[in-house]
Amino acid sequence: MRVVLEEIEKLNGEISLLDAGILFRLAMNMQLATGSLLVSKVSKGGTPQPLTMKDMEKVLGKKEDGVKTALKRLEAIGAIRKEKKGRNNVYFINELLINIGKQQAATPFAKVYKTESKKMLEKLTDSQAGLLLKLIPYVNYHYLILTHDPTEKDETKAKPLRMNEVAALLGMTENRFNILFSKLKAKQAVATYETGTKGKAIYIHPHLVDRGNTTEALELHIIKLFRLMQN
Known part of the structure; x- marks a missing residue:
């Protein structure tokens, strides 16, 4: 999808x-x-x-x-x-x-894996599910983190969206966003990764969403991150 x-x-x-x-x-x-x-x-x-x-x-x-x-x-x-x-x-x-099954040439899209996403949605409230959908447009094609420019290829320029920036983009208060995001994180739908001076990077689990180009190494790295977060 x-x-x-x-x-x-x-x-x-x-x-x-x-x-x-x-x-x-x-x-x-x-x-x-x-x-x-x-x-x-x-x-x-x-x-x-x-x-x-x-x-x-x-x-x-x-x-x-x-x-x-x-x-x-x-x-x-x-x-x-x-x-x-x-x-x-x-x-x-x-x-x-x-x-679904409809290719739109040159139109950036994210792949949503229905089987796993359906299982995840059964665990989420409508608002939590809504936040997950609203995050998808910011998934970077090359690195799968949420970025200001989801088409940016240069790793040095792919600036991760900070939590407060995502909240502002979605017209939410930081408090409301953080509460809902923490619920998604607890259910392994999303994860954060500390990048140092660039702040925390946000990932959506690649078994739910990717940009259709995921390399095996990148996917394994992100899945490992989710596993570490679970422990």
């Missing part, structure tokens, strides 16, 4: 943490064969079964009224759209934001 960096970064200014988490959960129900349509499963014959309201209540852990209200908010900012199919509505993720 691909998260389009520039578009999600733009959306960050419009979407709340809560709704970003809901969007992230819904996106886990995209499948390669069905594009942006949210589905519960695909039959052996290849026929997709769109998510029903009952399905979404289960996915989001909310009652029907809560689901409908959340969907309306996401529709209002263009994160999802709905279509009428018979007597029911079916829902689609905006493919400019998140897509």
Whole structure:
């Protein structure tokens, strides 16, 4: 699954943490064969079964009224759209934001690994999941740390985003950001690494998200960091 960096970064200014988490959960129900349509499963014959309201209540852990209200908010900012199919509505993720199996040439994106991400999202609140999604646009292509310029190739110029800088970018107070970030860190979704004068570098676990270029050595180094943090 691909998260389009520039578009999600733009959306960050419009979407709340809560709704970003809901969007992230819904996106886990995209499948390669069905594009942006949210589905519960695909039959052996290849026929997709769109998510029903009952399905979404289960996915989001909310009652029907809560689901409908959340969907309306996401529709209002263009994160999802709905279509009428018979007597029911079916829902689609905006493919400019998140897509699956759709290559957009020269458009920077992050790879989200659905299986591991879905497991992680089950451990997170909506706001924690939303913060995780909002962090993705800043993952550097070459080093996988969160940086001011996620396309910077020069290691000496790839300036890590400090915790207070990320909070400011996301329009959050430092206290609120630190609380949510600590929850993600405790669940091994993110980690920090002291870089010296450049401050702490922030990583998202590469089993959840990478930029599609991860070298084995870099990935092993980051995974080792997560293991050390766990002990």
